[in-house]
Amino acid sequence: MKSPAGSEATEARSRNPRFDVPSVMRLTELADIVVPFAIRVACELRIADELADGPRTVDEIARSVGADPRALLRLLRALTARGIFTEVEPGLFGHTALSEPLRDDHPLSMREAYPLIPADIQAWSRFDVSVRTGGSAFEHVHGQGYWEHMAERPEEAHRFDGTQRAATRLELRTILPAYDGWATIGSLVDAGGGNGAFLAGILRRFRDTHGTLLDLPHVVAGADEVLRAAGVRDRCTVVGGSFFDEIPQGADAYLLKRVLYHWDDDHARTLLSNLRSAMRPDSRLLLLEPVAEPGDELNAGKLYDLILLTMAGGGLRSLEEIEALLDKSGLRLARVVRTMMFPMMEIVPR
Ligand SMILES: C[S@@+](CC[C@H](N)C(=O)[O-])C[C@H]1O[C@@H](n2cnc3c(N)ncnc32)[C@H](O)[C@@H]1O
Missing domain, CATH: 3.40.50.150 (Vaccinia Virus protein VP39)
Structure with a gap:
């Protein structure tokens, strides 16, 4: 059990702006380098086109685009955490409003907007x-x-x-x-x-x-x-x-x-x-x-x-x-x- 002095210290810390954890978490989100690359790789592999007719399993997608199934699962799960694709049930992925424009046949297709250009x-x-x-x-x-x-x-x-x-x-x-x-x-x-x-x-x-x-x-x-x-x-x-x-x-x-x-x-x-x-x-x-x-x-x-x-x-x-x-x-x-x-x-x- 915490001593009264201990809980006061915790409270004081939560009032102290230097321990503003939500802002630090938000900063971590903004400084992220993973999502921009994850989106680009999904575009490069044309994952969004694979889901045009409805949700598919990660194994099917991996076979079709020539990816490692386990690595692809990790990529897709990371993207779903940002609202890009959705994991309908374990290992089965479908589209969201944010992933639809990554399709090549979308009228406002953004697939080419996020290329991997080494230079x-x-x-x-x-x-x-x-x-x-x-x-x-x-x-x-x-x-x-x-x-x-x-x-x-x-x-x-x-x-x-x-x-x-x-x-x-x-x-x-x-x-x-x-x-x-x-x-x-x-x-x-x-x-x-x-x-x-x-x-x-x-x-x-x-x-x-x-x-x-x-x-x-x-x-x-x-x-x-x-x-x-x-x-x-x-x-x-x-x-x-x-x-x-x-x-x-x-x-x-x-x-x-x-x-x-x-x-x-x-x-x-x-x-x-x-x-x-x-x-x-x-x-x-x-x-x-x-x-x-x-x-x-x-x-x-x-x-x-x-x-x-x-x-x-x-x-x-x-x-x-x-x-x-x-x-x-x-x-x-x-x-x-x-x-x-x-x-x-x-x-x-x-
Ligand atoms: C950012 S792009 C914009 C292209 C187009 N105006 C658009 O909005 O989609 C800049 C364009 O300027 C062209 N450009 C660069 N130097 C040029 C030059 N000296 N004479 C003519 N076009 C040039 C590039 O080839 C490129 O197509």
């Missing part, structure tokens, strides 16, 4: 370098920039493209309905438009619009297939080149989605000035990316900002910083349209 993981292992120096850990580890690295490694570039495909599915769903100006755009240049998935989504919806996709040659190499699959190949010109060299002239609108934040101020100014030179006096530029905001709230950009820092050495800018860059590039912000994901800035020549 990225190596860069994260030196994230401290980014925070100490403000520079890219990726460059520190690999001795070259992110885009140069990807240009030389088709397998990794394909995985990176997968993350963009997943993001684009979500963005088409959330950004497209938020802007009332799409229908008035006859010609649209998507600068740094990746493999054309977002542009294809716009062209599918707006049948009178002609698109031009501009991205690096190895990136637009995959665009033909994407544009054909969407049935819009005949309304889209594909240009393999650098937006630092030349941008197609005289379109009604230019799109720059999740591109500017990759670049430091000098490069960003050059890119914006190139766009300004390509624009007619009545053209508009649609800048789509998260904006830096003060305060404690979690928004679409706050964590992504650190991915930019680690991988590219870039980062989010505040609206004021973006306006200052526009000002130096002969452009001005006309309005900001809020979307579910991040703001769309409508920009016009000054």
Whole structure:
């Protein structure tokens, strides 16, 4: 039995914030490195597709995906603890709301959003370098920039493209309905438009619009297939080149989605000035990316900002910083349209 003095000490400890066990437990959850990797391995093995027709035993899944049954059981049980998959009965696993979007055939499939890209993981292992120096850990580890690295490694570039495909599915769903100006755009240049998935989504919806996709040659190499699959190949010109060299002239609108934040101020100014030179006096530029905001709230950009820092050495800018860059590039912000994901800035020549 505890002495009265002993129970007083226990009570005092529970009142002392230094013994706030729930906060320490919460911290342990936040610092976890296991779940992000467990999700990625489940995506890599396409576990979610295996459960498309209903719950299956771990032995069946293991046979089908080529995994060790005991190791797979451990993986799945760890994920169920975070609400991803459910153990319907011992050894039998099914889907939950969080695991469904990991299926390849899900309309908002996120399977490709969480890839295992060795070069990225190596860069994260030196994230401290980014925070100490403000520079890219990726460059520190690999001795070259992110885009140069990807240009030389088709397998990794394909995985990176997968993350963009997943993001684009979500963005088409959330950004497209938020802007009332799409229908008035006859010609649209998507600068740094990746493999054309977002542009294809716009062209599918707006049948009178002609698109031009501009991205690096190895990136637009995959665009033909994407544009054909969407049935819009005949309304889209594909240009393999650098937006630092030349941008197609005289379109009604230019799109720059999740591109500017990759670049430091000098490069960003050059890119914006190139766009300004390509624009007619009545053209508009649609800048789509998260904006830096003060305060404690979690928004679409706050964590992504650190991915930019680690991988590219870039980062989010505040609206004021973006306006200052526009000002130096002969452009001005006309309005900001809020979307579910991040703001769309409508920009016009000054
Ligand atoms: C984060 S991705 C965004 C892709 C697309 N806009 C989207 O939102 O899905 C940045 C894109 O910029 C492209 N990029 C990088 N340097 C470029 C350059 N010099 N000229 C054209 N595109 C470039 C990359 O190849 C990549 O597709």
